[in-house]
Amino acid sequence: MDFLAGSQVISRDTDFVPRDKTIMRVLRPIIAIGICLSLALGASAQALDSSDSSEYLIKAGFIYNFAKLVGWPQAAFAQPDSPIVIGILGTDPFGGIIDRILADKQIDARHFVIKRLKWGMDLKGCDILFIGSSEAAHLEEVLHALKGQPILTIGETPGFARRGCIINLIVEDNKVRFEVNLDAAKQADLNISSRLLALARIIPQAAADAR
């Protein structure tokens, strides 16, 4: 059947010439310049970097406050001036902020020591462990490894408190809020001040078999 005949009859635009080559010729240098420009801008933006009220500056402030408002059992520190060790597990979102903020601070006689940690390393030397959202997939394993240790675990990922992290920072309406899992705090033998609890959202521990 010659059914295609119909479409041949309709006259077609014949002055339709390929333009792609010319376009590519014009675009190629633009793309090249664009990429160079982006690298340059990226580099200069890096140099200019002075994030003031950034999310992680605020979160560092929270961590400092938590350190003040949480009571560790006596056995947690060898000496009255033993440092408070803050571990940052997984991808570090703070950059250098937290180091700078806490560099010359102390609580009672304790200075701060900041450690960057990876899953698999020994986490038990910490007093505070900030668990990055990169650890979400094996949070349970991390928490299991810390079981019974007086370590204040702090997350910043939805669901972490429910999953057993003691404190979880969340951003809502561009402001930082935090959740506290009291069962987890109790298991870690940490005493959380009522001032802190008054501002927290209390999250129940998900029953062990709920996940």
Add this chain to the structure above:
Amino acid sequence: MSPIRKNEISWMACAGRMLLAGMLAVCPMANASAAGPQSVPDVTSMSLEDLMNMQVTSVSKRSQKVADAAAAVFVITQEDIRRSGATSIPDALRMVPGLEVAQIDQNKWAIGSRGFNGRFDNKLLVLIDGRSVYTPLFSGVYWNVQDVVLEDVDRIEVIRGPGATLWGANAVDGVINIITKSAKATQGGLVSAGAGSQEATAETVRYGSKVKDNTYYRVYGKYYDWYPSIDTNGTTASDGWHALRGGFRLDSNATTRDSITVQGDIYHDNFGETLTVPSLTSPTLWSTYPNNGYESGGDLLGRWNHSFSRSSTSLQMYYDRTNISDPTVFGDHESVYDIDFQHDIHLGESQELVWGLGYRSIQDSNGSSFTVALQPAHSSLNQYSAFVQDEVNLLDNRMHVTVGSKFEHNPFTGFEFEPNVRVLGTLTNKQSVWAAVSRAVRTPALTEEGLQLNVGIVPPGTAPFNSPLPLVESIFGSPQFGSEDLLAYEVGYRVQATNSFSLDVAAFYNNYTNLRSAEPGAPILVGSPVPSYVVLPFVASNKMSGGTYGIEPFAEWKILPRWKLMGSYSFLRMNIHKNADSLDPTPDLPNGASPRHQYYFRSSLDLPKHFEQDLMLRYVDKLPGLNIPSYYSLDLHVGWKPISQIQLSFGAQNLLNSQHLEFIPEFINTLPTQVRRTYFGSIAWTF
């Protein structure tokens, strides 16, 4: 005929934006470093109360801004999908306000946003993990080949209204971003199996593991089989189908500043339908028969994100192959190659500049029949695009102004630009308003340039023509067919009235020009040496225009921590008309094919013993243009997690009526079938 028909169909491209939004959410790149001595507040001297009052002006949480976007955004979460009992993406999309989802038969859907719904709706852009699944053939979506493991979906972001500045041509009335979880978030095994009254069987197997530190992968396979439904007479139809698909995803955080994703899928499905087409050889001049075809294809995507401390770049490339074939009507093979680059720069604390470049190449080859012919049989199309958008925060971050435009070039209509201006104002902590004006274009599809589709036939001697030969009515594409234009005005309001109640309202007025019409052409005698029939052409032209307006409130009320109610209402009024110079004789207007009123109520209840129960009552107004009556649907879902590794699920849909018709397809006359009351149960085991 033109020498090379390099058109390039419209749409899309530039999935870069989405990936940035998506990827930044998934792998928060280290950011925000360096506190310069000058402007840094001493956070250690501040109380918790003070800190809680500080505004976060983060650079690294771009995805969270979606909630604060100056656009009508709705997000379906993984939990929403699980709790709805949806077993397909179209099912899940039914909970989005302002979206129209209608099932045509078991393997075909009409999904649209803010009007113009149809099987070949061409004004909605759909992306899966940054890959556009818009087909250049008709600028729409083959919904039955777009699928993912629903358990692995992180979220589905739906933007109603134009997204053209970021996503490019064809993001006219909406953008759907389906975003799957990172491989790291899907570690371990998942085996799920289900069976039901319509979806006979559905099985999924997924396994995720770790290659080394910071490098994770998952692989999956999925199979399902649908029974045929029934037609309007209650007779079993031929629209059963089954599909098999598999794929993988690999994510690596090579350094704290770089992340790489590679993912791919491959699929094959067989579908059935009942087709009615003009036929010169049949004594009635019409032929109705069951038509069985297949679709197959695959895709491979790579993406590299790099973050500097105050900027980030993203480079994405993908290949996508789609084959669709049936023995009697049409076969098409298309390959899409796409590359996108995007760069986000934070200029100071109050300004964010995003720009990007995109290139897309499409190879299409097709085989024709008497019913459908597409010229040329092989085509190669190229499209180039660039965009720039600047977001400025003013008045102490209480006002965000976004200005930007897309510039793109396609071989059909040349350069197109799609600018927009968006303003978001924060009234109080808990209230914001936004407004936007944007332009979008819908660039021509391959079929609109070179199609011949025989849709009707008139026997010889029928009045008023009294032709001695049969008259075949044909829809023709035309190289003169240009882009459809939209100028959209939108406003919105969001309030968190109390801790437990929130409301989100969006309203719009869309002004369309140059919409597609079908203008009659001179009759063509066909056949040699003696003509055997006459073709009456209706040629694609841009002679319709008009306005649409609507309002879409959505409210959420957490009555109790364990009980949430949600409600949505969508009002749409379409006033599309043919221009004065249009001779289009068809009564075919898009006005009557989208519901004027839609609403739903949803209740999500957490019960003791790890039971969860969801109920949704949905109303969809009549479609007067298609003679489809309004309907209610009551859907129930119960989930139970007896132990942590086992999830049981039972869903029942359409409890109020035993069946109803939802849509009549346009252009290709396939038999619409009824959506029946369905039951589906499944068990999923994770390890």
